[in-house]
Amino acid sequence: MSTPNYPFRLNQDQSRRKFIYNFTKVAGVAALMASPVISHADSFFAAPVTVGEVMDMFISQVPGAPISNTVDTLKAGSRDIQVTGIVTTMFATIEVIRKTIALGANFIIAHEPTFYNHQDETAWLANDDVYRYKAELLKQHNIAVWRNHDYIHSINPDGVRMGLLKQLDWEGYYNPAATSVMMLPATTLSSLIGHLKQKLFIDKVRYIGDPKQNCQKILLMPGASGGTRQIQAMSKEKPDALICGEIQEWETAEYVRDAQAKGEKLSLIVLGHIASEEPGSEFMATWLKEKLPGIKITHIPSNNSLSFL
Ligand SMILES: [Zn+2]
Numbered sequence: 001m002s003t004p005n006y007p008f009r010l011n012q013d014q015s016r017r018k019f020i021y022n023f024t025k026v027a028g029v030a031a032l033m034a035s036p037v038i039s040h041a042d043s044f045f046a047a048p049v050t051v052g053e054v055m056d057m058f059i060s061q062v063p064g065a066p067i068s069n070t071v072d073t074l075k076a077g078s079r080d081i082q083v084t085g086i087v088t089t090m091f092a093t094i095e096v097i098r099k100t101i102a103l104g105a106n107f108i109i110a111h112e113p114t115f116y117n118h119q120d121e122t123a124w125l126a127n128d129d130v131y132r133y134k135a136e137l138l139k140q141h142n143i144a145v146w147r148n149h150d151y152i153h154s155i156n157p158d159g160v161r162m163g164l165l166k167q168l169d170w171e172g173y174y175n176p177a178a179t180s181v182m183m184l185p186a187t188t189l190s191s192l193i194g195h196l197k198q199k200l201f202i203d204k205v206r207y208i209g210d211p212k213q214n215c216q217k218i219l220l221m222p223g224a225s226g227g228t229r230q231i232q233a234m235s236k237e238k239p240d241a242l243i244c245g246e247i248q249e250w251e252t253a254e255y256v257r258d259a260q261a262k263g264e265k266l267s268l269i270v271l272g273h274i275a276s277e278e279p280g281s282e283f284m285a286t287w288l289k290e291k292l293p294g295i296k297i298t299h300i301p302s303n304n305s306l307s308f309l
Pocket of ligand 1: 111149153160223277
């Protein structure tokens with residue numbers, strides 16, 4: 001075996017206030033375990049760390065990692081930047097970047113793209129003033145941005161889903177055998193919407209259905225799964241309601257409207273993409289705080305981009 005590329009720095013002096021880390025999943029584990037310095041599984045990693053080390057730390061926990069063709073790449077900065085503080089968020093908006101600078105942090109872990117398309121391709125934006133301002137802001141302050149999308153959804157259980165369930169006080173309804181389906185105590189559609197708005201700090205939601213309709217079997221699909229996946233899941237599971245982040249209006253909403261016209265009891269609640277997945281960034285912040293007690297970790301919600309009148 002070649003020399004291990006140590007994923008993180010180890011601080012033996014502080015081993016009493018260590019955190020437990022599962023070495024068995026860390027790359028280079030055999031070499032690490034053979035080292036006389038690290039002979040047990042409860043050593044820990046402390047500051048300073050680099051951007052690359054933090055990325056590897058999370059990725060090492062994901063079954064089947066590394067993922068090929070992932071969109072989870074660095075959008076700004078480099079792996080060798082020494083981390084002064086980490087911000088987790090849904091979107092590395094210009095506002096979030098400014099707040100990161102004000103905090104003295106230099107590593108943003110965002111769930112969604114930085115540059116307005118899934119692959120974060122930037123050639124088409126080369127002459128765009130908004131893109132150039134944002135890219136320059138990141139460069140000037142030497143800030144790294146890592147998208148953690150595929151990995152946080154692939155950790156088991158899905159970190160975004162668990163963050164959302166925690167915020168909704170629905171952790172007890174999670175079923176590992178059918179992760180999107182939940183059996184809630186019977187409630188009305190109107191009460192269900194009220195709960196979602198209150199727990200997720202949403203001012204208004206869009207919905208289809210009779211507010212008095214009984215809702216018990218829920219299909220919960222945060223984010224933007226796409227019309228085909230949403231419709232296939234409804235077709236298979238026959239839920240009382242689909243709760244999702246984002247829809248294509250001309251796909252999912254039209255299916256639900258037709259299902260209702262046919263006489264089926266199927267409702268739709270559209271939370272908004274950001275509201276439905278921002279709890280995943282809270283999950284990420286909590287995860288990092290446990291693993292990196294010496295680093296300041298802050299969750300900055302990117303909040304909804306759209307307003308309602
Ligand atoms: Zn997502």
